[in-house]
Amino acid sequence: MSTQQLIEREIADLPEPQQREVYDFVRFLRHKKGEDSFNGLLLSETALAKDWNTPEEDAAWASL
Numbered sequence: 001m002s003t004q005q006l007i008e009r010e011i012a013d014l015p016e017p018q019q020r021e022v023y024d025f026v027r028f029l030r031h032k033k034g035e036d037s038f039n040g041l042l043l044s045e046t047a048l049a050k051d052w053n054t055p056e057e058d059a060a061w062a063s064l
Contacts, residue, residue, distance in 0.1 A: 020046065 011022055028043045051057070 011019055014022065024043065024047050027046075031043060
């Protein structure tokens with residue numbers, strides 16, 4: 001079995017939030033390979049979006 005198949009098998013058994021973390025990590029690895037600079041905000045965007053994209057956050061920033 002190839003490494004890719006092993007990874008796919010492991011990921012398929014994870015709950016969605018952990019699959020999202022794996023996805024974020026893969027994006028980090030790709031970004032790290034392509035650039036020497038580190039942009040943590042860009043790499044954490046999908047992980048933070050679940051906290052940012054809420055009605056409470058929209059209300060808090062509505063007056064700005």
